[in-house]
Amino acid sequence: MVHKVLLLVGTKKGAFIVESDARRAEWSIRGPFCETWPINHVIGDPATGTIYAAGGNEWFGPAVWKSTDLGTTWTHSSAGLKYAEGETPIKAAWSLARAGNVLYAGVEPAGLFRSTDDGQSFEHVSGLRDHPSRSGWVPGAGGMILHSIVPHPTDPQQVWIAISTAGAFYTADGGHSWQPRNRGTRADFMPEDQRYPEFGQCVHSLVMSPGDGEWLYQQNHCGMYRSRDGGQQWESIEAGLPSSFGFPAAVHPRDPRTLFLVPLNGDIAGRFMPEGRTAVYRTRDAGDSWTALREGLPQQNAFFGVLRQALTTDPLSPAGVYFGTNTGQLYASGDEGDSWTCVTATLPPIYSVETLALPA
Numbered sequence: 001m002v003h004k005v006l007l008l009v010g011t012k013k014g015a016f017i018v019e020s021d022a023r024r025a026e027w028s029i030r031g032p033f034c035e036t037w038p039i040n041h042v043i044g045d046p047a048t049g050t051i052y053a054a055g056g057n058e059w060f061g062p063a064v065w066k067s068t069d070l071g072t073t074w075t076h077s078s079a080g081l082k083y084a085e086g087e088t089p090i091k092a093a094w095s096l097a098r099a100g101n102v103l104y105a106g107v108e109p110a111g112l113f114r115s116t117d118d119g120q121s122f123e124h125v126s127g128l129r130d131h132p133s134r135s136g137w138v139p140g141a142g143g144m145i146l147h148s149i150v151p152h153p154t155d156p157q158q159v160w161i162a163i164s165t166a167g168a169f170y171t172a173d174g175g176h177s178w179q180p181r182n183r184g185t186r187a188d189f190m191p192e193d194q195r196y197p198e199f200g201q202c203v204h205s206l207v208m209s210p211g212d213g214e215w216l217y218q219q220n221h222c223g224m225y226r227s228r229d230g231g232q233q234w235e236s237i238e239a240g241l242p243s244s245f246g247f248p249a250a251v252h253p254r255d256p257r258t259l260f261l262v263p264l265n266g267d268i269a270g271r272f273m274p275e276g277r278t279a280v281y282r283t284r285d286a287g288d289s290w291t292a293l294r295e296g297l298p299q300q301n302a303f304f305g306v307l308r309q310a311l312t313t314d315p316l317s318p319a320g321v322y323f324g325t326n327t328g329q330l331y332a333s334g335d336e337g338d339s340w341t342c343v344t345a346t347l348p349p350i351y352s353v354e355t356l357a358l359p360a
Helices: none
Strands: 002-011 014-020 028-033 039-044 051-057 061-067 075-077 092-099 102-108 111-115 145-151 159-164 167-171 203-208 216-220 223-227 246-251 259-263 280-283 291-293 311-313 321-324 330-333 341-344 350-359
Touching: 002 051, 002 330, 014 039, 014 051, 051 102, 061 102, 092 145, 111 145, 145 203, 159 203, 167 203, 216 246, 246 311, 259 311, 311 350, 321 350
Parallel strands: 039 092, 039 350, 061 092, 203 246
Antiparallel strands: 002 014, 002 039, 002 350, 014 028, 039 051, 051 061, 051 092, 061 075, 092 102, 102 111, 102 145, 145 159, 159 167, 203 216, 216 223, 246 259, 259 280, 280 291, 311 321, 321 330, 330 341
């Protein structure tokens, strides 16, 4: 039984921990942590309660922070987070994921690192950057970032990743070899006869539904997609959405057909809420239809955005849904998006939101 829910929030000025009991009615805020470094992603390990935070910038360099006491104290390490001599230096750590006893970190310029000593040191998963497509990888507007790491739920050798703007890739052997997984996704910024390349798509978010590892969803610069075969083939599910453009996607903790999105008004139209009215969109049928969820959310003059890792769910029943904005508001729903409350409106720009549910 869950007795405490933590929202782990990465921001431009450090990490924050927002805490409630299982009712999720009142919240308290602690932070900033990580010495107010830019923190791009914060995750928690439900088995141990350990919290990890990825961050840095060109001034600080990359690092992964760790707390084993729910944020009271922190350590950090950048050991091994570097490329070979002569390559472009790593600017920051951007994403984290656990797979068995491995902690993965995605970085900018795009690459994947792993730690087998709980974040004390990292080694480069060189097979990804050795892929023959790498010479054609081109940075997106936000840089070339490995922002999504999706391990298989039962087989730690299988991992999916996404890079802006190289696309999605898959490994079945722990990172020694990789395959592009982009068939069916568009690249509208390419010439018309090159709109469906093998790689080079601008994936914004890649998530896996609960189950056997076959159901994937991605929010792309050029549409919203689902895959029922581990990303070997993608199909569009953007019909019924106000825009084909957005950044985050979040899966339901138990139902593979339920997904949450926050569409924005377009890539060159401002990248804010369509018509200035905030809505989270929910599907209960894997994207065949969508419902706009607005109760409790601002319905005028909402010119903020939600970044790629700033929408998430918790494992309770009914599931909680949470998102943070690039202007510092944090919203929470304890009823799967039917109604919302603003937890706080005064955080720094929010880069990521994840949850950690702690048992009694």
